[in-house]
Amino acid sequence: MPEVDVSEYSDVWVFIEEHAGEVAPVSWELLSEAQSLMENKDEDEELVALCIGENLDDVAEEALARGADRALVADDPVFEPYRADPYGKQFRHLVAERKPDVVLIGGTSTGRDFAGRVAVPTHAGLTADCTELGIDDEGHLEAGRPAFGGNVIATIKCENHRPQMATIRPGVFEATEPAEADGDVDHVEVVVTEDETVTEVETREVGETVDITDADRIVAVGGGIEGDLGPAEMLADALDAELAASRKAVDSGWVGHDRQVGQTGKSVRPELYVAVGISGAVQHLEGMNDSEVVVAINNDPNAPMFDHADYGIVGDLFEVCEELAEQIGNPEALQEVIA
Amino acid sequence: MTDNWTVLVGVKQVPDEDDVSIDPDTGTLNRAEAAAILNPPDKNALEAALRLKDEVGARVIAVTMGPPTATPVLELAVALGCDDGALISDYAFAGSDTWPTSLTLARAGEYFDADVFICGEETTDSSTGQVPPGIAAHLDWAQLTYVEELEPRPEDDQLAAVRDVEGGWERVVADLPVVVAVGYGENQPRPSGLHRKIYAENEFEPIELDAEELGIDADEVGLDASPTQVGGMDTASPVEREQELLDSVDDLAATLHKQEVV
Incomplete structure (x- = not known):
């Protein structure tokens, strides 16, 4: 297994799950919780909103208003609607280029599909369906998840691999209201083209989602x-x-x-x-x-x-x-x- | 187009949740004493695979990672109609988290030259749901998770699926080869046939594979190749509740009103 220099990795990323302009509420919940995690990270580390999709200007702006220091935006029709293969390829490219220390993803159907796909090629440590998050004294992510049917909370760590990834159950944390946006929007290079995808969404029927x-x-x-x-x-x-x-x-x-x-x-x-x-x-x-x-x-x-x-x-x-x-x-x- | 599809089904032996009791004196779980059963969501994976066999004439092979004592889950798969079963077993796998587990199963997919690799949504003993996308990622195959129904399109070397998404559904078409995770409870598993059951219990011997036969180095799997470690366990603190049984709906309505929740 290749050795990873964990000190090369910094910043906390939150995956902003978006479908046709609608952001999954759990994404904002995570952005809010991640701000408390930042208090135990180095001062020069940033809270980054990872926005993959199409026509994301409003989404990126809202992410900054909800506390992100930076929005990374991969904006292209190939990303609408969500598919694991193009999202996975784009994510892999961004991780290799920017080396995030922590990546948080909402534990929705889409979030779990995405997390499982992208954790493997980056050899990230991925903890599923967390209900507690923290940073220990050495700066490692502590991801708490119910185990054995919920009778105990297991704390999962990933000391020797990066990024440290976790999916988090929706509704565990509370989203804060947007304030004035203060931060940068980075439009990143889109590294996926439609002809290299191996899946196609023929039909998509989504009614009003309830929260x-x-x-x-x-x-x-x-x-x-x-x-x-x-x-x-x-x-x-x-x-x-x-x-x-x-x-x-x-x-x-x-x-x-x-x-x-x-x-x-x-x-x-x-x-x-x-x-x-x-x-x-x-x-x-x-x-x-x-x-x-x-x-x-x-x-x-x-x-x-x-x-x-x-x-x-x-x-x-x-x-x-x-x-x-x-x-x-x-x-x-x-x-x-x-x- | 390819000849008949080869369909792999990943199955796992897990402790029966209904049998995991809590020791009243110590508050710890009696997990080891629980009966070993087929991971319940895998029944839906097996049914989806057998429907593909009915529809396009696929060869279906059940695979499991585990000690030889896990063979009964393969026997059950064969009794239900799988053509064969493979036991992937090696001390090198001990302590594997989802990364090496999905690597091992991915290599099995290559070993059998699978067109479709079907799994259950998740296992009930760890419930991460990470292994199916992990297999697809190791192989760089397409993936279809939370699947409600499969629609084979062998003339185009494609598999379509209706899959559950937040607030609705979508129909996705994937080029072969592809990894599928069937949503738990999305189909009605068939019972096993009597003749098949007799064969599975008396004559069937699983294909046995170890790490070397799958081309896996010992340092690629096991505890050391697992990025995540369990850092600690805390007992979840129970929430104190009134636990007051009321005799009538009138009492309940009055109580809720007093609590100012209605």
Whole structure:
């Protein structure tokens, strides 16, 4: 294995994931968290927003407004929409040329596809789905990720290879609002042409993406709903809450992956989290543990979810959801039960 | 166009998550005692490969990296309909993270002259999802991850896929050879046939390969070739909750109102 002189590497890069002008919220979350990492890096190191895509002027400007010292911009039609092979080739070129010390990538489908592709040829150390980031005394990245189903947090380090890469679960960190942009935009040489690509995107259908990580209230469904979303949706309506789901409900095809809470999904921290028919596997719990008030509704009195909830009701979850929705949606009825 | 496709399926033996218990006295995990099973997402990879075999007449070979005790996952793959199974085993692989693991599997892809290399979305014992893109990167092949459905186009030496993207889907066409990671739960795995099962359990012997046969130097794999190290483990601190069971929806509505969350 080739020896790497780690001292040649500096700066923290954040991959700005962009589709047709829309930036994945996790990219801004990472830019915000990376600013705290910079406090433990050398003073002359920069926080760099890596922007790959097409028509990126606004994206680069926003990245600077959200705290990047520099935006590296590879702007070309070959990069829209995302494909692993052209993105990978461009990234490899930039790493060889500029030697970043740390590269942070959002743990979305696209981010994981990209990270796995680019870590190999650069022989980078890549940690998946982190929920904690830090810099140790020697300047190495400490990437914390839940292991063994979330019962422990393993800290992964990469002392002898560069760059140190990590994908980070969406929703773990909070994005800061943009301020005045202060920094430089570098347009870099595009090293990929369309005729050397080995994939082609024929069709792409993307509806309005939801961001459950910002929701104040969440009604989340699990395997217990057996495919019937009706009562949970009624409750979500009454509470003005976003609908979310456990992995079981997503893998069963009842709810889209962008609403999945937990390991390989998103982290949420709403004021109110109502778990409907969710058994409470640790992989799910670690995505919602920061919620303020947790309610569990389940017909199985032994569901572990009850141990991780503030309030629980054992009962037919369809009836409970409907009844609760009616009470909340009807101020008079609510007054009566309070009195 | 090439003759019949050769399709490799990467499979792994993992501890059964439902069987991993927590020792109530020490709070540690009883992992070693858990039953060894086929990584559940690999069932979807096997099904996708066998559908390619049905559609274009592919030769399907299951491959696994692990000790000889991992052979049952190959037997299961053969029982389901794979033509053959290969066990890649060598002490040199011990301690490998995703970088050397994907290198080893990439070399297996070359060894069998694969047209398509199919994996599950991730393994349940480490859940990084990095190995499939890693194999593609080592080989400089196309990659298709989070795949919902495959559409072979043998007349053009291409494989198309509908894949899951944030908020929707896309249809991507890749030139062969290609690495595929099938989304967990995206297809309905078939049961194994009785005759095939009897063959797998009684007659089937896996192809055995070591590092040397795959052209891998000992210093390319194992712990020393792994860029990442586990620096420490902390027990995740449990969040304190009220754990109050309420008798009626009225009580719940009133309580939530008192907490000022409704």
